[in-house]
Amino acid sequence: xxxxxxxxxxxxxxxxxxxxxxxxxxxxxxxxxxxxxxxxxxxxxxxxxxxxxxxxxxxxxxxxxxxxxxxxxxxxxxxxxxxxxxxxxxxxxxxxxxxxxxxxxxxxxxxxxxxxxxxxxxxxxxxxxxxxxxxxxxxxxxxxxxxxxxxxxxxxxxxxxxxxxxxxxxxxxxxxxxxxxxxxxxxxxxxxxxxxxxxxxxxxxxxxxxxxxxxxxxxxxxxxxxxxxxxxxxxxxxxxxxxxxxxxxxxxxxxxxxxxxxxxxxxxxxxxxxxxxxxxxxxxxxxxxxxxxxxxxxxxxxxxxxx
Numbered sequence: 001x002x003x004x005x006x007x008x009x010x011x012x013x014x015x016x017x018x019x020x021x022x023x024x025x026x027x028x029x030x031x032x033x034x035x036x037x038x039x040x041x042x043x044x045x046x047x048x049x050x051x052x053x054x055x056x057x058x059x060x061x062x063x064x065x066x067x068x069x070x071x072x073x074x075x076x077x078x079x080x081x082x083x084x085x086x087x088x089x090x091x092x093x094x095x096x097x098x099x100x101x102x103x104x105x106x107x108x109x110x111x112x113x114x115x116x117x118x119x120x121x122x123x124x125x126x127x128x129x130x131x132x133x134x135x136x137x138x139x140x141x142x143x144x145x146x147x148x149x150x151x152x153x154x155x156x157x158x159x160x161x162x163x164x165x166x167x168x169x170x171x172x173x174x175x176x177x178x179x180x181x182x183x184x185x186x187x188x189x190x191x192x193x194x195x196x197x198x199x200x201x202x203x204x205x206x207x208x209x210x211x212x213x214x215x216x217x218x219x220x221x222x223x224x225x226x227x228x229x230x231x232x233x234x235x236x237x238x239x240x241x242x243x244x245x246x247x248x249x250x251x252x253x254x255x256x257x258x259x260x261x262x263x264x265x266x267x268x269x270x271x272x273x274x275x276x277x278x279x280x281x282x283x284x285x286x287x288x289x290x291x292x293x294x295x296x297x298x299x300x301x302x303x304x305x306x307x
Contacts, residue, residue, distance in 0.1 A: 006249065025268045076179060
């Protein structure tokens, strides 16, 4: 069966959403045995090593970039990749996998808003309405339906961390579209993983009671498998599929597939025996409706009659 380039990109982005969605409950489980910084460090280290070996095997040449281009690639990678994972896995220590995946589902909308700001254009009415609906769904879950929590701003610290990580990832998604025009996906992904490993590694050195090597060696076999899965499938495969989707479909269209991340996260969490509440299910339905709203309510243009 022959598939078009766009169809292949869509199927691979769905697989990417599954890998990332499953990382929420698996990461939540891994945090029972290792520190959040340790988990993130090994995630990027495993990914960087795998990509370095693969680039060596295929004899990939070093991209010929200017100093400013290299600086921009490293900054975007460090902020996007490092910021996302630091916020995500630190936040998962204080909130549920379902909440985390639901907050991350706001990424497509945040990417569109960042694009509007970067291009100095006002967001459309449909985007604004989508934002209100989506945020309502997220707030419904993270406040547990209690309006007093929102009025007193007593939102879980873990939810706040993941929200900041989501903004970092949305920025990475938007700016990667421009970087992909002069840097191939594989070397860019390797630089992103190496930047993340370096930053988190430095944080591990200056943070007390964080010992990546001893923590991993003292983990159970299941805990080690959790870390390896997140490194190989949630990172190497996930990022390659994501950046390929951005290159083929553009950041705005590719980011829509983030809608499926909370679906796969909750499905995996359920299969792992982690609790899923009715309120979280309602919240994800509201968020997905909000995210799809601009595509639903945008009127089709009627062609003008020939004169």
